[in-house]
Amino acid sequence: MPSDLTCPNCDIIYEAGPNEPWRCACGHALEFTERPHPKGEPLPLHSLDTSDGLWTFFEFLPIEKHVTFHEGFTPLVDAPEWDAQFKLEYVFPTGSFKDRGATTTLSRAVELGVDKIIEDSSGNAGAAIATYAARAGIEADIYVPANVKQSKLMTIQRADARPVRIEGSRQDVTDACIDAVEEGEGWYASHAWNPAFYAGTMTVAFEIAAQKGWTVPDAVVLPLGHGTLFLGAYRGFSLLKEAGITDRTPRLLGAQAAGYAPIVDELGGATTDEDGEGTDIADGIKITEPARKDEILTAIDATDGDAIALGSDPVETALDRLHRGGFYVEPTCAVAPAALEEYRERGVLEEGADVVVPLTGSGLKTL
Numbered sequence: 001m002p003s004d005l006t007c008p009n010c011d012i013i014y015e016a017g018p019n020e021p022w023r024c025a026c027g028h029a030l031e032f033t034e035r036p037h038p039k040g041e042p043l044p045l046h047s048l049d050t051s052d053g054l055w056t057f058f059e060f061l062p063i064e065k066h067v068t069f070h071e072g073f074t075p076l077v078d079a080p081e082w083d084a085q086f087k088l089e090y091v092f093p094t095g096s097f098k099d100r101g102a103t104t105t106l107s108r109a110v111e112l113g114v115d116k117i118i119e120d121s122s123g124n125a126g127a128a129i130a131t132y133a134a135r136a137g138i139e140a141d142i143y144v145p146a147n148v149k150q151s152k153l154m155t156i157q158r159a160d161a162r163p164v165r166i167e168g169s170r171q172d173v174t175d176a177c178i179d180a181v182e183e184g185e186g187w188y189a190s191h192a193w194n195p196a197f198y199a200g201t202m203t204v205a206f207e208i209a210a211q212k213g214w215t216v217p218d219a220v221v222l223p224l225g226h227g228t229l230f231l232g233a234y235r236g237f238s239l240l241k242e243a244g245i246t247d248r249t250p251r252l253l254g255a256q257a258a259g260y261a262p263i264v265d266e267l268g269g270a271t272t273d274e275d276g277e278g279t280d281i282a283d284g285i286k287i288t289e290p291a292r293k294d295e296i297l298t299a300i301d302a303t304d305g306d307a308i309a310l311g312s313d314p315v316e317t318a319l320d321r322l323h324r325g326g327f328y329v330e331p332t333c334a335v336a337p338a339a340l341e342e343y344r345e346r347g348v349l350e351e352g353a354d355v356v357v358p359l360t361g362s363g364l365k366t367l
């Protein structure tokens with residue numbers, strides 16, 4: 001039976017079903033009532049059957065596998081010139097880490113008997129949700145900014161989903177999508193609100209730990225918009241510790257784009273934006289109102305983490321450096337490596353710290 005949903009804020013429980021709410025009546029995001037994790041010692045990586053990709057960790061997931069391309073277990077490679085390891089999240093079927101959440105979200109939709117889904121996205125999540133909806137045979141409407149990258153728009157269209165282009169800000173796109181959901185036009189497969197999406201993104205933590213011999217790094221530096229990967233990592237590393245598999249969680253260090261940095265503003269942090277005009281280079285994290293802002297702040301506090309905002313210059317420099325090093329990623333992806341350098345300069349990361357940086361989106365998305 002599919003897991004019911006609960007509100008951590010007021011403890012109301014909502015029964016699972018195709019008409020379940022997308023958030024609590026009090027306005028808080030919902031979570032699964034189930035929080036499974038395995039018992040006993042995990043197998044070493046060389047003994048794990050990883051042919052099911054991220055679903056290798058099914059014992060942690062409150063969702064049954066229904067829709068998959070066997071995605072996951074992306075490479076963790078040494079990057080000596082950065083004094084870090086890169087997790088190559090851009091090698092997923094649709095070219096971004098959003099496939100982690102798409103496989104679990106569409107599997108949840110199948111569990112519930114959903115006929116149609118609706119999602120809003122700047123591109124990557126929409127492309128992932130559209131692709132996995134096609135795999136599931138479920139109709140999909142994807143709300144996107146009017147100026148969405150052509151490559152991402154084509155991915156949505158070629159998957160036979162219906163793109164709905166909205167003029168205005170990224171928040172205007174979300175508002176239009178929520179209006180459609182409230183009018184009963186479909187089940188909200190939101191990468192920002194739906195707990196099924198975070199069930200998928202938390203597998204990045206399981207993979208990193210397994211690839212490092214069931215240890216965790218000192219820190220993980222991640223791009224930070226709605227926080228789908230950031231919060232996924234927090235949830236995953238927290239579950240590993242709760243299960244007794246690891247004895248600590250890494251510091252989670254966020255990277256936001258100048259001009260779109262509500263978490264940095266909340267923390268009273270600084271920015272590298274010299275001209276103060278913000279940057280449009282990182283379109284994937286141009287989020288001014290994160291759906292789970294309080295949870296992001298909690299994750300930062302609980303892990304002794306931080307968040308910084310970067311202007312165009314350091315991001316463009318990092319992007320060029322990544323490309324020259326053979327990492328063909330999209331501009332949003334370069335925000336985290338740029339932040340890595342800034343964190344070192346500020347003394348947030350000690351010399352020789354064990355750091356992992358997910359590279360989240362393919363450079364093919366910019367064509």
